[in-house]
Amino acid sequence: MNPIYLDNNATTRVDPEVVAAMLPFFTEHFGNPSSIHAFGSQVGKALKEARQKMQALLGAEHDTEIIFTSCGTESDTTAILSALRAQPEKNTIITTVVEHPAILSLCDWLEKEGYIVHRLRVDRKGRLDLDEYRSLLVNNVALVTVMWANNETGTIFPVETMAEMAAAKGIMFHTDAVQAVGKLPIDLKATKIDMLSLSGHKLHAPKGIGVLYLRRGCRFRPLLRGGHQERGRRAGTENAPSIVALGKAAELAIEHMHHENTEVRRLRDRLEQGILSQVTHAFITGDTASRLPNTSNIAFEYVEGESILLLLNKQGIAASSGSACTSGSLEPSHVMRAMGIPYTAAHGTIRFSLSRYTTEEEIDRVIAAVPPIIAQLRELSPYWNENGPVENPERAFAPAYA
Amino acid sequence: MWEYSEKVREYFFNPRNSGPLEEANGVGDVGSIQCGDALRLMLKVNPDTEVIEEARFQTFGCGSAIASSSALTEIVKGMTLDEALKVSNQNIADYLDGLPPEKMHCSVMGREALHAAIANYRGETQTDAHEEGALVCKCFAVDALLIEDVVRANNLNTVEEVTFYTKAGGGCASCHEGIEEILAKVKGERSGPGEVSPPMKPIAPRAAPKLTLVERIRRIEAVLASVRPMLVRDHGDVELVEVQGRNIYVHLKGSCAGCMMEAATLGGIQQKMIESLGELVQVLPASYMPAETSC
Numbered sequence: 297m298n299p300i301y302l303d304n305n306a307t308t309r310v311d312p313e314v315v316a317a318m319l320p321f322f323t324e325h326f327g328n329p330s331s332i333h334a335f336g337s338q339v340g341k342a343l344k345e346a347r348q349k350m351q352a353l354l355g356a357e358h359d360t361e362i363i364f365t366s367c368g369t370e371s372d373t374t375a376i377l378s379a380l381r382a383q384p385e386k387n388t389i390i391t392t393v394v395e396h397p398a399i400l401s402l403c404d405w406l407e408k409e410g411y412i413v414h415r416l417r418v419d420r421k422g423r424l425d426l427d428e429y430r431s432l433l434v435n436n437v438a439l440v441t442v443m444w445a446n447n448e449t450g451t452i453f454p455v456e457t458m459a460e461m462a463a464a465k466g467i468m469f470h471t472d473a474v475q476a477v478g479k480l481p482i483d484l485k486a487t488k489i490d491m492l493s494l495s496g497h498k499l500h501a502p503k504g505i506g507v508l509y510l511r512r513g514c515r516f517r518p519l520l521r522g523g524h525q526e527r528g529r530r531a532g533t534e535n536a537p538s539i540v541a542l543g544k545a546a547e548l549a550i551e552h553m554h555h556e557n558t559e560v561r562r563l564r565d566r567l568e569q570g571i572l573s574q575v576t577h578a579f580i581t582g583d584t585a586s587r588l589p590n591t592s593n594i595a596f597e598y599v600e601g602e603s604i605l606l607l608l609n610k611q612g613i614a615a616s617s618g619s620a621c622t623s624g625s626l627e628p629s630h631v632m633r634a635m636g637i638p639y640t641a642a643h644g645t646i647r648f649s650l651s652r653y654t655t656e657e658e659i660d661r662v663i664a665a666v667p668p669i670i671a672q673l674r675e676l677s678p679y680w681n682e683n684g685p686v687e688n689p690e691r692a693f694a695p696a697y698a
Numbered sequence: 699m700w701e702y703s704e705k706v707r708e709y710f711f712n713p714r715n716s717g718p719l720e721e722a723n724g725v726g727d728v729g730s731i732q733c734g735d736a737l738r739l740m741l742k743v744n745p746d747t748e749v750i751e752e753a754r755f756q757t758f759g760c761g762s763a764i765a766s767s768s769a770l771t772e773i774v775k776g777m778t779l780d781e782a783l784k785v786s787n788q789n790i791a792d793y794l795d796g797l798p799p800e801k802m803h804c805s806v807m808g809r810e811a812l813h814a815a816i817a818n819y820r821g822e823t824q825t826d827a828h829e830e831g832a833l834v835c836k837c838f839a840v841d842a843l844l845i846e847d848v849v850r851a852n853n854l855n856t857v858e859e860v861t862f863y864t865k866a867g868g869g870c871a872s873c874h875e876g877i878e879e880i881l882a883k884v885k886g887e888r889s890g891p892g893e894v895s896p897p898m899k900p901i902a903p904r905a906a907p908k909l910t911l912v913e914r915i916r917r918i919e920a921v922l923a924s925v926r927p928m929l930v931r932d933h934g935d936v937e938l939v940e941v942q943g944r945n946i947y948v949h950l951k952g953s954c955a956g957c958m959m960e961a962a963t964l965g966g967i968q969q970k971m972i973e974s975l976g977e978l979v980q981v982l983p984a985s986y987m988p989a990e991t992s993c
Contacts, residue, residue, distance in 0.1 A: 600734055602760035606710060619734055619760070628734060643734040643758075676716050676764060678738040678756035679731065 299612040300658045304498075305447050305475060305591060305649035306616055310541070311500040311548055318502070318541035329534055330525070339536050346543025353546040354492065354509055355483030363508045363526045364539050368474040368495030369398040371508035372441075374519040374530070375470040375491040376402055379439035380411065382515035383468075386438035388412040392424060392453070393634040395443055399472055400630070416442070421583040422451040422635050429458060433465045440469045444476035444492075448618055448631040448647055449582025450591025452480070456487045463488035468514065474498055478549035479556055479588050490514040496538065500651075501545035505538035552652045560650050561589035563659050567648060568592050570663030575670050577685060581637060581645060590650040593618075595632075595641035598680045599673040604646055607669045613662055618645040640679065702761060703795035709765035714772055716764075719754035724819030726811040735759040735804065737767050739811040741774070743819050748779045755811075762794075762801040769793045770808040779816050785809065799839035834876045837869025842880060849884045857881070861959075862966030863928070868959045914975060918946060921970045929954055929963070936967070939984040946971060949984045 301309070321342065327335030329343055344359070351359040365371045376389065376399070391403055393415045403413045414432050416424050424442075433440075440462045445452045459469040470491040476482065477492075478499035484492065491514065496505035508530070510516055516529060523531035572578055577597040596604065601617030608615055618629030619642075627633065628642035637645070648662070674680040702710075722740035729736035736759065742752035753771035757764045769790055774782045787805035791797045797805060817823065831843030848854065848863050857877050861867040867877050909917070915938075922936055929935055934954030939947040946968075954963060960983070968981035 598758065600759050600763075603710070603764060606707075606761045610711065639731045639734075643731070676713065676756060677758045678727070678736055679758055 297612050299614065300661060301614050302648040302650060302654065302658075302662065303614045303616050304651040305450075305647065307497045307503065308500045308651055309653065310497075310502050311545060313548060314501055314541045314544045317544040318537040321537035321540050325536070329536060339534075342540050342543075343534060343536060346539045346546075349543040349546040350507060353477065353482070353549055354494075354507075355485055356509060357485040358512055360527065361484075361509055361512055363510055363530050364534065364542070365506040365508050365530055366504055366535070367506040368396075368472065368493050368498075369506075370519070371493035371495075371506045372396075372398045372470075372472055373402055374508055375493060376406075376439060376441060377519060378515075378517045379468050379470065379491075380406070381517040383438045386436050388414065388434075388437045390414045390416065390429070390432050390437055390440045390442075392416040392418065392442055394418055394422065394446055394448075394451075394631045395441070396447055396472055396474070399441055399443070412436075418634050420636050422446060422449050422581070422631070423583050424453060424458075426454070426457070426461075430461060433462060433467060435465075437462075437465075437467045440467055442469075442471055444471045444473035445480070445588045445591075446582065446631060447475045448629060448645075449593045449635075450475070450588035450649075451582040452476070452586045452588065455489065459488040459490075475588060475591075478545075478553075479590055481553055484509060484511075496542040496545060499545050499549050501542040502538050505535055505542050507542070555652055557589050560652060560654065563654055563656060564590060564592050564648075564650055566656070567650075567659045567662060568594065570659070571666050574663075574667040578670070579641070581632065581635065592648045592650075594646055594648070595637060596644040596646065596670050597641045598677050598685050599644045599670055601644050601646055603673050604644065604669055607672070608646075608665065611665050613665060615649075616647050618647070619643040640685075701798060702765075703797075705793075705795045706762055706765040706797065709768045709794060710761040713764055713768040715754045715768060715775075716756065717754055718756065719752060721752070722754070724815040726813070726815030726818055728811045728814055729759070729807050731758065735763050735807055737763065737807055737811045739767070739770065739808075739815045741815045741819060743779065750774050750777050750779070750782060759804070760801070762797050763804045763807065765794055766790050766797070766804040766808045767811075770812060774812060779819070782812060783816060785812060799836055800833060802839045834880070835864075835866035835869065835873045838865040840864050840866035842876075845877060845880050846884060849881060850887075853888075855881065855885070858962075858965060858969070861962050862969075865959060865962075868962040909975065915941065917974045918971065921967065921974050922948070925967055925970065936963075940987060942987075944977070944979050945986075946979055946981045947984045947987045948981060 321339065325338050325342065327339045329336055329340035347359045347362045350362045356362060365374065389403060389406065389411060391399055391413065407413045416429055418424055440458065442453055442455055442458055444455050455471045462469040468490045469488060471489055472493045474493060474495045475498065477494040490511045492509040494507045497503040510529065518529050518531065520531045525531055525534055568580060571594060575596065579595055581593045581595050601619030605615060605617050618632045628639065629645065632642040632645055679685055719740035719742060721742050724741040724743050726739040736757070738756045740754045741750050744751050753775050755767040755771050757767040773785055773789065773793055787802070787809040790805040790808045791802065831841040834840055834842050834845055845860060845864055845866055849860060852863060854860055854863065857867050857874050860877050867874050918938060918941065922938060926935065932953055934950065934952040936954065937949045937951060939949050950960060950963065954960065964981050964983065968979065971979050971981055
């Protein structure tokens with residue numbers, strides 16, 4: 297049986313056309329784009345084209361606003377540290393409690409270094425309170441960094457509005473758009489967003505390539521110094537094959553944008569309806585009114601996520617979970633906890649993330665596979681009786697010691 | 699994904715002895731839904747012989763939690779209660795051909811459930827308040843609470859000392875930043891408000907009165923005796939082989955021999971030797987001793 301890959305928010309398959317585009321840059325076009333000779337200049341031309349394709353996908357005003365980096369994390373780190381170093385008189389960052397660890401870990405560290413970090417809370421559907429946000433936009437804020445869409449639930453944040461609000465107070469705005477780029481139409485020139493991070497491997501380009509969009513005129517300090525590459529804003533010899541690949545992936549993403557928001561969305565909705573109509577005590581997490589079209593996060597109560605994943609994997613189905621056990625920590629996903637999802641459900645959250653390769657046949661196989669797995673695990677669970685949760689589960693099973 | 703052994707996978711995919719046991723007369727509930735692990739162990743004990751005739755489990759948890767629970771029921775069936783009480787979490791892990799370090803707590807939960815079920819059968823009450831903190835050292839599965847307790851109880855000040863007492867930080871070194879944070883936290887508690895933390899101890903030992911050879915050996919033996927309990931706890935031991943000037947040669951025995959922590963163990967002993975003898979010495983494995991130069 298062919299395996300079914302529904303973990304596209306973790307990483308995606310590199311599109312065969314992308315592979316074909318990048319391969320010559322390992323062989324005949326191996327030159328260093330900085331060189332004067334013909335070997336180099338061919339590569340330089342290819343990089344320029346890739347930059348323009350990325351400019352088109354992001355709707356950036358100038359192609360020079362695109363800085364190629366090694367990954368989303370590097371782009372995030374560069375953006376945050378740049379904002380702090382370029383504005384030494386400011387000491388505060390505003391972010392959210394549900395950001396990716398690339399942002400949260402760095403902010404935790406900066407806090408230890410003496411910076412002030414405000415983390416915006418979310419409600420039960422994962423939405424931000426813009427009034428709280430407005431009240432925090434004061435003079436000493438160096439940067440607002442808010443993700444465009446959440447990786448676990450797909451919930452979309454109103455970053456365009458939030459960037460307007462920050463700009464009105466003269467505050468820089470960065471967005472981690474790793475999950476949004478390629479799935480949502482983006483037109484940066486029509487927004488007040490100053491910086492944006494993206495990662496190639498989330499949109500069918502290879503791993504190890506990312507982009508930091510930097511609005512012309514935005515004050516900037518490089519993270520890596522030591523060369524004139526990327527106009528001195530990111531030193532280090534260009535990863536030419538991957539940059540070319542990312543350019544091709546950007547071009548394909550534009551072509552598939554309509555498909556992503558119609559067919560992929562239809563399959564995602566079919567998956568959710570198919571599962572929820574058969575499994576009781578399960579619900580969708582996140583803001584169903586404003587979500588990425590490819591992402592579905594379902595909480596299955598009274599069962600544990602890693603067990604579900606192992607049983608799915610046995611049938612060749614790949615997904616991911618917000619349970620504590622899949623991460624090796626003792627707490628379930630910070631995103632689920634931030635939304636106030638009860639522990640009985642947070643440990644049993646499963647994220648299915650589709651791509652343009654996902655087929656209806658695959659979705660139907662998953663719809664058939666999930667209900668028996670949940671039933672099997674609930675049979676093992678001390679929180680479950682034959683047909684439903686034990687009455688008052690937290691009290692019925694109250695261990696002598698934990 | 700975790701690297702589970704074939705046996706863990708087998709016991710997860712086809713769990714033995716799952717489901718409620720109506721005629722159970724000893725039930726142990728441990729874990730909590732907050733932690734994502736909860737286990738109910740049900741035993742049917744023969745009141746005359748105290749033999750566990752039947753054991754079943756219900757588990758909310760990950761693959762290794764379910765496998766550990768199932769393995770536990772297989773292990774204890776047919777045992778007397780006194781035999782069952784000797785089952786350690788390592789026995790459960792060994793039965794499954796090992797568990798990933800992050801998952802060792804699954805086997806600990808199994809042992810706790812067993813103790814709770816036996817206590818329940820005997821009408822005793824469990825008072826153990828076992829707590830577990832976030833995993834700090836992944837190489838040796840040491841959690842934050844344990845490190846904090848040990849740092850507090852032994853007044854530790856450096857990462858090296860923590861490694862010597864708990865093993866934490868002795869492997870890949872990626873948790874040293876985390877250990878430093880715990881040390882800083884405990885240090886903050888120690889000094890309290892308004893107090894100034896004591897100045898750092900000078901690294902070079904103060905000039906000590908010259909010791910006779912016998913006094914030196916006695917002190918060396920005393921240091922070894924002081925660390926022995928810790929080594930014995932890990933099924934190891936240490937023995938003095940020879941003292942040549944500044945070099946003290948020892949022989950590590952039992953599980954200490956060839957352990958990947960050997961260097962850290964010797965380093966810790968060396969630190970104590972330096973403090974006790976008041977001079978700079980090197981503690982080396984006996985194998986480093988130069989070949990006999992006798993005439």
